[in-house]
Amino acid sequence: MPVEIVKDKWPGSVRQVTLGATAAEGGTRSHTVTVGGEASLPFMHFEAPMPNRPRVAIEIKDRRPDDWSPLLLEVWGAAADNPAEWAKAAEQAGADLIVLALSLTKADGSPTQAADAAASVKAVLGATGLPLIVFGPGQAEADNELLVAVAEAAKGERIALGICEDKNYRTIVATAMANGHLVTARTPMDVNLAKQLNILISDMGLPLDRILMDPTTGALGYGIEYGFSVMERLRLAALQGDNMTQLPMLVTPGFEAWKTKESKVGEGVPADWGNWLQRAINWEVMTAVTLLESGADIVVLRHPESVARVKAVIDGLMQPA
Amino acid sequence: MALSGIQIYKLLPQTNCKECGFPTCLAFAMKLAAKQVELASCPYVSEASKAQLAESSAPPIRLVSLKADGREVKAGNEVVLFRHEKTFYNKPGVFVKLADSLSEAELQAALKAVEAFHVNYVGIDLSLDGFAVENVSGDGARFAAAVKTVRAHSKRPLILLAGEAGLAAALPLLAGETPLVGPATDGNWQALAALAKEHKAALLVQGESLDALAELSEKIKGAGLEDLVLQPVAATLAGKLALNTHIRRLALKKNFRPLGFPTLAVAGSAEEAVQAVTKYAGFIILERFAPELAYPLLVLRENIYTDPQKPIQVQPGVYEINNPKPTDPVLVTTNFSITYFSVANEVESSGLPAWLVVVDAEGMSVLTAWAAGKFDAERIAKSFRTFNMADKVSHKRLVLPGHVAVLSGELEAELPDWEIRVGPREAVDLPKFMKQAL
Numbered sequence: 184m185p186v187e188i189v190k191d192k193w194p195g196s197v198r199q200v201t202l203g204a205t206a207a208e209g210g211t212r213s214h215t216v217t218v219g220g221e222a223s224l225p226f227m228h229f230e231a232p233m234p235n236r237p238r239v240a241i242e243i244k245d246r247r248p249d250d251w252s253p254l255l256l257e258v259w260g261a262a263a264d265n266p267a268e269w270a271k272a273a274e275q276a277g278a279d280l281i282v283l284a285l286s287l288t289k290a291d292g293s294p295t296q297a298a299d300a301a302a303s304v305k306a307v308l309g310a311t312g313l314p315l316i317v318f319g320p321g322q323a324e325a326d327n328e329l330l331v332a333v334a335e336a337a338k339g340e341r342i343a344l345g346i347c348e349d350k351n352y353r354t355i356v357a358t359a360m361a362n363g364h365l366v367t368a369r370t371p372m373d374v375n376l377a378k379q380l381n382i383l384i385s386d387m388g389l390p391l392d393r394i395l396m397d398p399t400t401g402a403l404g405y406g407i408e409y410g411f412s413v414m415e416r417l418r419l420a421a422l423q424g425d426n427m428t429q430l431p432m433l434v435t436p437g438f439e440a441w442k443t444k445e446s447k448v449g450e451g452v453p454a455d456w457g458n459w460l461q462r463a464i465n466w467e468v469m470t471a472v473t474l475l476e477s478g479a480d481i482v483v484l485r486h487p488e489s490v491a492r493v494k495a496v497i498d499g500l501m502q503p504a
Numbered sequence: 505m506a507l508s509g510i511q512i513y514k515l516l517p518q519t520n521c522k523e524c525g526f527p528t529c530l531a532f533a534m535k536l537a538a539k540q541v542e543l544a545s546c547p548y549v550s551e552a553s554k555a556q557l558a559e560s561s562a563p564p565i566r567l568v569s570l571k572a573d574g575r576e577v578k579a580g581n582e583v584v585l586f587r588h589e590k591t592f593y594n595k596p597g598v599f600v601k602l603a604d605s606l607s608e609a610e611l612q613a614a615l616k617a618v619e620a621f622h623v624n625y626v627g628i629d630l631s632l633d634g635f636a637v638e639n640v641s642g643d644g645a646r647f648a649a650a651v652k653t654v655r656a657h658s659k660r661p662l663i664l665l666a667g668e669a670g671l672a673a674a675l676p677l678l679a680g681e682t683p684l685v686g687p688a689t690d691g692n693w694q695a696l697a698a699l700a701k702e703h704k705a706a707l708l709v710q711g712e713s714l715d716a717l718a719e720l721s722e723k724i725k726g727a728g729l730e731d732l733v734l735q736p737v738a739a740t741l742a743g744k745l746a747l748n749t750h751i752r753r754l755a756l757k758k759n760f761r762p763l764g765f766p767t768l769a770v771a772g773s774a775e776e777a778v779q780a781v782t783k784y785a786g787f788i789i790l791e792r793f794a795p796e797l798a799y800p801l802l803v804l805r806e807n808i809y810t811d812p813q814k815p816i817q818v819q820p821g822v823y824e825i826n827n828p829k830p831t832d833p834v835l836v837t838t839n840f841s842i843t844y845f846s847v848a849n850e851v852e853s854s855g856l857p858a859w860l861v862v863v864d865a866e867g868m869s870v871l872t873a874w875a876a877g878k879f880d881a882e883r884i885a886k887s888f889r890t891f892n893m894a895d896k897v898s899h900k901r902l903v904l905p906g907h908v909a910v911l912s913g914e915l916e917a918e919l920p921d922w923e924i925r926v927g928p929r930e931a932v933d934l935p936k937f938m939k940q941a942l
């Protein structure tokens with residue numbers, strides 16, 4: 184019995200955004216990475232080919248983190264003491280992109296200075312040819328100060344600067360414009376807020392093909408359903424032709440999954456939670472895959488085994504039968 | 505697709521005899537369209553109209569229910585493609601695969617592990633739904649023996665993956681139950697449909713393409729079977745996603761009956777299971793059981809299938825953990841289930857006694873509620889007064905979640921005789937904080 188499938192026809196599509204610049208483009212990256220460009224819902228290859236596969240970024244820090252799960256510190260070993268080594272190890276582990284997350288303080292407890300942040304970024308750029316995303320510590324004032332220094336130190340490299348929020352987008356967007364970078368715009372799980380921030384940013388003159396949006400997510404068990412649905416709604420809005428939502432989405436399942444008790448704690452938990460390491464990795468992988476199914480273009484992960492597994496999932500999702 | 509009042513009117517006798525209790529057939533038709541009356545109220549509807557009306561009022565995705573010993577695992581009756589449009593209703597049942605080639609001892613060990621498995625997630629007790637016994641041996645007697653062993657150790661609903669010989673041997677052991685059996689394919693569907701019909705089982709229909717699936721399901725329906733489950737087969741995740749999406753879309757958007765059934769997914773990995781939960785499977789067979797996979801999978805299923813309109817919440821009030829005395833600490837949190845249970849479980853398992861004041865924050869997490877103005881000094885103070893906290897404890901010291909340290913100042917003004925302490929940000933660190941700082 185011949186069955187006629189239902190195909191959605193969409194007037195809109197997601198913009199393509201390119202991270203990184205090679206020598207020919209004024210940077211030093213070995214290659215660039217382009218995301219976005221979808222003209223259909225995730226992996227509906229029968230409606231429109233997906234021009235770019237979703238990408239996996241690995242999050243590294245500028246110094247050994249104080250609050251990461253011991254499982255992560257163990258797997259990265261000594262590399263976690265040095266951002267350049269860590270970046271190399273991340274590239275080895277299969278990262279498509281590096282996310283360097285700056286710490287609020289240095290190991291001795293004193294505040295991270297602009298010069299420290301710039302030095303970390305230089306070191307990472309020297310150690311890997313992958314395109315780079317840099318996140319500030321997540322406090323508006325510190326982010327502004329550190330990211331300006333970072334943007335200048337990485338001039339021409341077409342890195343992405345985050346996290347750009349309604350409180351502090353002005354300074355970050357201005358420095359991204361002055362130094363040829365992109366920004367990551369984060370809003371708390373709301374379609375209209377995401378749209379609004381993209382409007383504010385593009386009103387400052389940053390072209391839309393230099394914005395990634397981070398609609399925020401929660402981990403599996405800790406609010407992922409909100410993230411999942413907001414991403415589905417944002418992608419539907421983009422396909423329906425809403426210009427200000429037609430941006431690739433970056434989400435941070437690694438950060439979210441590894442702060443849950445299930446990932447952080449190995450003792451004194453119910454036996455039915457199972458093997459700690461495998462549970463923690465499952466938590467990260469399953470959070471990430473859920474978000475890929477709802478439209479993520481870049482997932483930021485922390486554990487090398489998760490990276491391998493999520494990349495295999497992306498292979499499978501990019502292979503129409 | 506549901507018929508309009510006018511369409512229904514055309515199927516009625518149009519004599520306006522009023523026996524249904526309505527002045528005209530049209531008035532009755534309107535009530536029928538709004539599902540406020542039963543068709544049976546009109547004694548004069550023709551058989552042909554009845555059949556047409558029944559067909560049109562059937563849900564686009566048939567509800568299939570597997571049953572055993574009072575337990576039921578339902579799939580189907582879904583009405584949307586995206587959960588934000590309304591909600592997903594019937595959580596996909598998760599079944600663990602057991603091969604009949606296992607030894608009796610291996611089978612028993614596997615059964616016991618799954619039977620014993622249960623985890624508590626925000627107050628919900630989660631466990632797996634049943635077993636899928638597979639006739640790997642190809643031998644009917646061996647299969648029946650395996651099913652017998654399963655039944656001796658478990659009362660959960662079953663899926664029997666076997667051909668004619670296996671099913672003929674095993675189905676008589678499951679009298680009074682509704683298992684799912686199959687898969688029926690082009691080659692064996694007649695025999696399997698006959699067995700399923702005889703033993704009141706639901707039938708699994710397998711196909712590599714939509715065309716094949718639709719054709720087979722129509723043939724089987726023609727043989728008098730209604731409770732079907734589709735098993736679309738594809739080699740890649742993209743292929744599986746496409747087939748499941750086509751089936752859901754055809755059912756909901758075109759009311760395409762040959763594919764208006766729940767689907768079954770076989771998951772060899774956590775990754776495949778995630779896609780099955782998020783993208784439309786009605787039943788999931790896990791190739792292997794491992795607690796570290798089952799736990800996150802069941803949690804994901806809860807998450808995706810919660811009603812997006814209602815966050816899961818607990819009753820505001822004072823919760824007494826580990827029999828607190830008037831000298832024990834007072835902790836403050838919100839009434840979002842995930843928040844409440846993160847804190848309550850932590851304190852409970854530490855063995856330390858405490859009073860947990862759960863403020864009505866309209867079911868939001870600490871920071872969400874704070875950002876939305878539903879967890880502020882005024883609300884906290886009000887809870888302390890309504891719950892008479894001052895009479896319950898002999899000290900006046902309360903602990904705020906670390907994430908809302910900023911509330912301290914205002915709360916001091918609202919509750920002037922209380923000492924405000926700021927606790928850690930994450931509940932995991934609460935027991936240590938309670939031991940060291942309180």
Ligand code: B12
Binds near residue numbers: 401868870930
């Ligand atoms: C899911 C979510 C939502 C859901 C709501 C879910 C719900 N029912 O609460 C939705 C999408 C609806 C939502 C909406 C909003 N959200 Co919101 N949301 C989140 C998200 C992703 C997860 C929250 C969560 O569930 N956490 C899990 C629970 C268990 O955490 P928790 O309650 O804090 O509890 C932990 C600790 O606080 C501690 N704890 C709890 N109680 C106690 C007690 C004591 C004594 C101690 C010591 C510890 C302790 O233990 C728990 C486990 O460790 C966070 C971002 C994130 N990833 O964290 C943003 C976040 C909370 N949201 C935010 C915002 C701004 C909003 C909105 C105002 C934005 C908007 N869209 O308008 C709205 C407000 C709601 C409204 N106006 O109706 C911001 C808050 C920013 C800030 N610092 O003020 C956040 C942080 C996102 C961000 N980075 O911007 N949100």
Ligand code: SF4
Binds near residue numbers: 524532
């Ligand atoms: S009983 Fe039937 S025929 Fe009579 S008025 Fe009602 S609908 Fe019409």
